[in-house]
Every structure is written in structure tokens, then in C-alpha cells.
Amino acid sequence: MVKKISLWVVLLFFLNATSNAQQFWKIDSLGNSITWQVRKGEAHSDHIEMAGKRLAMVLRYGVNKEGAFKLSKSLVWPMLRTIPNNTHGNVIRSFDWNPLDAVTVNGNSIREQVKTVTLNGTMEVVSQISLGNNSSLSLRRIYFPSVDSPSLVEVYEFTNTGKEKVNLEIPEIHSVLTTDPSRGVEGSYTIHLQTWKSGYVVLSPGKSYSFPASVSAYKSSEKVQVIDGIVEMNKRKELVAGWMNNLVLETPEPVLNEMFAFSKIRACESIYETKSGPMHGPGGEAYYAAIWANDQAEYVNPYFPFVGYSYGNASALNSFRLFSKYINDEGKPMPSSIIAEGLDHFGVAGDRGDGAMVAYGAARYALARGSKAEAEELWPLIEWCLEFCRQKLNDKGVVTSDSDELENRFPSGKANLCTSSLYYDALLSAAYLAEDLGKGSAVVKKYREQAAQMEKNIDSYFASTVEGFDTYAYYEGNDILRSWICIPLVMGIDKRAPGTIDALFSPRLWTENGLLTQAGTSTFWDRSTLYALRGVFTVGEIEKAMTFLRRYSVTRLLGSHVPYAVEAWPEGNQRHLSAESGLYGRIFTEGMFGIRPTGLHSFSLTPRLPEEWDRMAFRKMKAFGADFDIIVERVKGEMIRIKIEKAGKIVLNKRIKSGTTVLCNI
16 A cells, blocks of 8 residues: 555645645545535635537536525537537537526425535535425535537436425426527537426435436437436446546545546546547637647647547547648648548648647657557658658758747747657657567667757757746747746756756746746646646656645645646636646656656656655556556665566566666566
8 A cells, every 4th residue: 555644734735835725625535536515605616627429518616605506507519510610610508507496395496505516527516405394405416428428417316304205396398499500510400408307206204306407419310319317427427437447546645646536537538429530629618529739649649548548549549540631742731730520620820830749649659559550550640740840940950830839829939949849759759669660770760860969959959048047948039938948858858957947946937826838927828837747757856846746736626726737827717628637647657657658568667756755656557558557665765666567467576776767568
């Protein structure tokens, strides 16, 4: 067992570290769940996104000072395409519809006091309904997306907690909305708001009764489905349990364990069953049935093999197949995004370095996936993207592009640090992949020599003293600190690590919400914070990384906006875009545990065990075509022991000095 640190000691440490952030939530004793215990008179509101294969939903919820629950449901149907059929061309509707409004208890409308709100892959709200005398009633609401139907499902459960019978009147509701036929790619769509199991119910003391409600939308050619709330809830919980039971992080700190567990939900759930196959989408009421070279190819696809989610792997492979359709002989760049269920593409800021993003993500995914057949299929895409980048080198040997992934929100010059760093790592991965695929020693040598030269070019072109720190200028002429100076650290380039880390964690960049995109502004994007934390672990600054990882994690998991990594602020109002949660997971797989794929069935391991910990582990890791555990234990002082267990057998057992790299064949 991992040595336990008291949950309250850890939380106290976190609260002291984030004294400016108000805390509403606590981790439940069984884990994989957080609860807000609502105090009388306390008011708070938040929003959370969830998704199934055919629907996404953003719940804007809260409790007012009178103790009543408030909820607005914003629903997106990604495959109900609208005109123009562009990035945002899907049916989206917001409803304040509350099936409880027409429910009566002993002939009266419901008056409640919310007691708890729980997040665990669903949202559960428990309220007490006071009826006077010896009568009382408990109400539990559960909200979640159907796994495979185009439906938001709601389950309402009443339990008689008093000593007298209670009479319930549950309305039969079936309202149908028809959308404008001129706005739909396939004409009109119908939206159904419906209750099920309605009628008159006499509830005896100690007994419970539940009824479901749903909001669903269909094409005219589709049959309206009957919704069984309990069946749908069990399917959702089984799916979430599958994510929770693979790639299990064990550390002495519950907040990190739980934030990691929650991140798997958001990273894995946002995949839509489109006419072009499964497509992972960012979400945020804006980005669905579409893929991006950064969010999908670069951020989340290389993570799916570690989680072992087969539908996630299928979506990753499918995304690279879609990008492969844009290989060309004219030197045209990869599209920034492929939209409208894979039928079109879009780019708002020219070439953002998308070739480097795709090469990096495809090569890392292929290695971690451990499938020779998939790797062979992806090789032409990787090879083409690398050659495209090579042809974009300027006279100083770094990759030029029109913009970067922030698409001109902030300046990026003619050549930016991100694109060249991604290209560097992609070259290394391609060399490893070429070796395993038997592409010949000349190919392997070429890519390794190009990577070595690119590392030198990155330093000579971007190295700079910025605001007094020995770090990098994000682009030529940049004299203001930028969060993306972290990117060389992620790729293991540590020559300017001390100055870069000092700059990242200086008051000029670090805030309670992580890194500012640019010093002197109020804008933050979680993606750069998540990259930075991974990079600081990668270059061995463990204690600094831990301090800021703790601060960030408690804010996102237990603060005022929970329980996932977010996109940005003020843009998007901290939407729960899904790929950012994949980046959170990679802080641990690639940063803290130091996993770097070196072949289809091999990786290097450089574990970074924090000083306060005696042990950390990953259970049921599914990468490299295997299912295995990694256990890291402190032996004495700087000495640690690494054990890898596979199918009940120890396949590696080595005592090393902390920070040493070990090659693992699995």
C-alpha cells in the first residue's frame, strides 16, 4: 500500500497554498467522487460539461440563499448539422425546463433545502423536503448524458423519510419542438422533452420511488427511443468505472489522485460517433464533430493508449486517418481543423505549425499504442509532416509558420518556439519508430541528426534574456515573458531550465489559476500551465513542480469551478474543453514518471519521486500493447527501486539513483 498522508493534513497544506481560492468541495471517503455540503444560507453557482457519443451538455447549476436548486441545461447534438455546416454547425438549445415544477407532494408544489451536490461522472443533488408533523421526504436528482442515445437523462428519486404516507403526483409530459427545416442540413429535427413513469404514487415510510425524464433530439429518419433512466444510469456509471479502473494513479496525496481520476472522465467522454467514425471533440458549446491538430493530434491522442480506452484509441487513429487525406505534393499545410463530421476543413490563422503538431502526436501515439499495423499505416503521415516542416526551415534552421495554436490572439512572429520544439520531439519519435518498423539505418540516422541539429538551432535562435531571466524569447524580438517558454522543458531540453523555471513561477507569470499567457495581462490558458508542470518534472525540478501542481490541482478540483482543467479566461469563461484533461494526465505519465516511448514495446523511465513520498505507482497501464503496473519506492536517501509487474510477474526490478533513466522492454 502507498504510505498514506492524512487527507486533512494534505488539504490543510493545499488550503494554505491557495488561501485566495474559496473551497466548496471535499473528496468523498470512497474516492472518485467530490461533494459540496451546502450550508444553510450559502449561495454558489458553477458549470460543468459532460458528453456521450451523440450529445454534449453543459449544466449551469447552483443553490440560492433560500436553499433551492437552480439549473439551466445547454444541450448540443453534434450530428444534427445546421446550415452553414461549419465548425459550429450543430443544433444547440438551452432549457430551464424542470420536470419537478409540475410534481406535487401531498397536493403542494415542492419546497426544498439542498443538502449536497456530488460529482462522480454524473451530477447528484440531494435535497430535504419538509412536510411538517411526522412527514418528511428526501429527493435525489441525478443528471448525466446517455452513453449512446442523443439524450440528456434525469432521474428523480423520492424517499419517504418520515412516519406518514406521502402522496406524489407525477405529470406525464411529452413536448415536441420542431426545428426550422431551412436551417438543417437534413431538414427539420425534433427535440423531445419527456417524463416517464408518471402517475399517482402513495409512498409509505421508508419506501422510494423514482421516475426519469429526458431531453432528446432526432433526425426525421430516426425512431424516437424509449428511455429507461435506471438502465441509462447504469451504463454511464459502468463506463465511468471502466475509466477509473484503468491507469490508476496511487500517491500519498488524495487531491492529486482524485484530480487525475476525474481528468480521465473528461478526456475520454468527449468522443462523437460521426459519419466519418469516432471523432474526439474539444466541446465548450462550440467545437464538436471536428478535430484539431493541437487539441486532438498533439494533446490527447498520445494519452489514449495509456488509459486503455478502446474507443479513445479508435478516435485517435481515425483522426490521423482524416489528417492523412490532406497529404499533398504541392506543399500545402495540414489543416488546423477538420470539421462537419470530417467532411470539410477550416483554418483561421494560416499554417499554425499544424504539421509539427500532427507529426508529434502521430509518432507518439503510434509508439505508445504498440501496434505495428497502426504504426505502418501512420508512417506516411508522419514522414510527410516532417518533410513539410523541414522545407519550412528559415536560414537559422527553425520552423516558420503563419501563427501558432493561439491563432494570433498573441503575437508569435515568423517562427515560434512551440513549432520548432514539437518538430524536434517528432524527429526523435520518428527515429524510434523507423527503427522498429525496419525503415533502414539511413532513415533512423537522418532523423536523429536532424533532431540534434534542431536542438542546437532552438538554442541559438530563441535563447534570450527576457525580463532578466535566462530563458527563451518566444519569437524573434519578443521581450515580454510568455508561458510557452516551457515547451523545450517538455521535450527534455534542459540547457536553460533554471532561468526558464524561475520565470514561469515568478509573479510575472504565475497566478492562482496557473500561468498567464503573457506577463502583464490577465489572460490564462490552462494548456500552457499543464505543459509547464510536465516540463518542470521532466527536467528534474521535482519540489518546485510539486508546489505548483498542488496549488493548481486543489483550485481545479475543490475550488469554485470544478472538477476539470479548463480552456481559458476570459475567453470561453473557463470552459471544460476535454483535451486539457488529457494534458493533466500527461503531467504524471510523462512528467512525474518520466515515460518516453522508445519503441512499439519499449520506453525509457525517469521517475521523479517527491521528497515527502515513500512510494508512487500506476496500476493497469495499457500502453505499448501490454497491461502492466509501475511501482516506484524509496529505498534510502536518493536511491529508489523501480518494479514493473505484468501478468502477475515482475519483469523489471531495479535499484537506481533518483533521476536515473532506465530502458524498459514490455
